[in-house]
Amino acid sequence: MRICVIGAGAIGGLMGARLALSGNEVTLIDQGAHLEAIRNNGLKLVWADGTEYLAKDVKATDSFEEVGPQDLVILAVKAHYIESLAAKVPALLGPETMVMTVQNGLPWWYFQRHGGEFDGRRLETLDPNGAIEAAIGAERIIGCVVYPAAAVTAPGVIHHVEGDRFPVGELDNSETERLQRVHDTIVEAGFRSRVLTSIRSEIWLKAWGNLSFNPISALSHATLVDMCEFPETRKLAEYMMREAAEIAGKLGIEFRHTIERRIEGARGVGAHKTSMLQDVEAGRSLEVEALIGSVIEMGRLTDTPCPHIDAVYACVKLLDRTMAKEGARVAVEKVAVDKAA
Numbered sequence: 001m002r003i004c005v006i007g008a009g010a011i012g013g014l015m016g017a018r019l020a021l022s023g024n025e026v027t028l029i030d031q032g033a034h035l036e037a038i039r040n041n042g043l044k045l046v047w048a049d050g051t052e053y054l055a056k057d058v059k060a061t062d063s064f065e066e067v068g069p070q071d072l073v074i075l076a077v078k079a080h081y082i083e084s085l086a087a088k089v090p091a092l093l094g095p096e097t098m099v100m101t102v103q104n105g106l107p108w109w110y111f112q113r114h115g116g117e118f119d120g121r122r123l124e125t126l127d128p129n130g131a132i133e134a135a136i137g138a139e140r141i142i143g144c145v146v147y148p149a150a151a152v153t154a155p156g157v158i159h160h161v162e163g164d165r166f167p168v169g170e171l172d173n174s175e176t177e178r179l180q181r182v183h184d185t186i187v188e189a190g191f192r193s194r195v196l197t198s199i200r201s202e203i204w205l206k207a208w209g210n211l212s213f214n215p216i217s218a219l220s221h222a223t224l225v226d227m228c229e230f231p232e233t234r235k236l237a238e239y240m241m242r243e244a245a246e247i248a249g250k251l252g253i254e255f256r257h258t259i260e261r262r263i264e265g266a267r268g269v270g271a272h273k274t275s276m277l278q279d280v281e282a283g284r285s286l287e288v289e290a291l292i293g294s295v296i297e298m299g300r301l302t303d304t305p306c307p308h309i310d311a312v313y314a315c316v317k318l319l320d321r322t323m324a325k326e327g328a329r330v331a332v333e334k335v336a337v338d339k340a341a
Helices: 010-021 032-041 079-092 131-135 177-188 199-220 224-229 231-250 259-269 275-282 288-301 307-326
Strands: 002-006 025-029 043-046 052-055 059-061 070-075 093-101 141-144 149-154 157-162 168-170
Touching (some): 010 070, 010 157, 070 079, 079 288, 168 199, 199 224, 199 259
Parallel strands (some): 025 059, 043 157
Antiparallel strands (some): 141 168
16 A cells, blocks of 8 residues: 655654555655654664564655655644645545544544534634645545554654554444555554544544643643542543543543543553653644644533633643743753752
């Protein structure tokens, strides 16, 4: 399969490397030092058990135009970058090209081919000008939920932390031949996958943790295990997840896990820094709207108050704004302690 991965960061790089190693014709679109390292040395993947892989034959570029039409485009940049590059995506599309989205949080296409009360409604927090919807037709989209955790530890190097599941589904919840083909390609690359007939339910299950753990970690600089074991932040996450569950319930979503089980699952990951905390420490812009703002927008649509989510959203959005204004990153650094004091 001809596959183009837009954004070869932690998840895009993880998928791109394994898909290339399993025999697919993979092209990565990225920029800067990471792109140059991949061009010169290939893409290195270090698995959680220490096994190292090197995808030497991947193509790497910063030009959409030179790639040409693909069978599958994996949109792996963070949600708040999609609008700026959406107009370039059609250069990769042929008549049958699929576009698989692997962002955290709720997707811009949530109500496209939805069939419910809000069918076709555009989420203003995620696609305010309709640019994404105009560039990427809903009929092309395959939904995907990302469960692995990974990080870019050096230019051209991806470290896998844990997890290997990428369940997939059609926007109208149908089971199609093309969806099975995507599933099989993911499995052949060494991941686990399932064909889902309720992709939005799975998206909410993942977003349930993201909307709480990511911003709390960004504000507190705590790892997953620390947040889940500290009583006050654990309770805050519970409140936020309860509010989100009420919103989702009004949209016909039922969670197959309890809040307690979801939090325990996060605790079990251990001392992992969420993607939002990694962005804070690196001085990158934050996924505020996809992870939190979109949930609040759905709360407004369904007349569901979410005061705890509102409060955390306000704080993390101001943090994002302050970092951008100052051109700064925020990180915890050890200080020397005067033992005589």
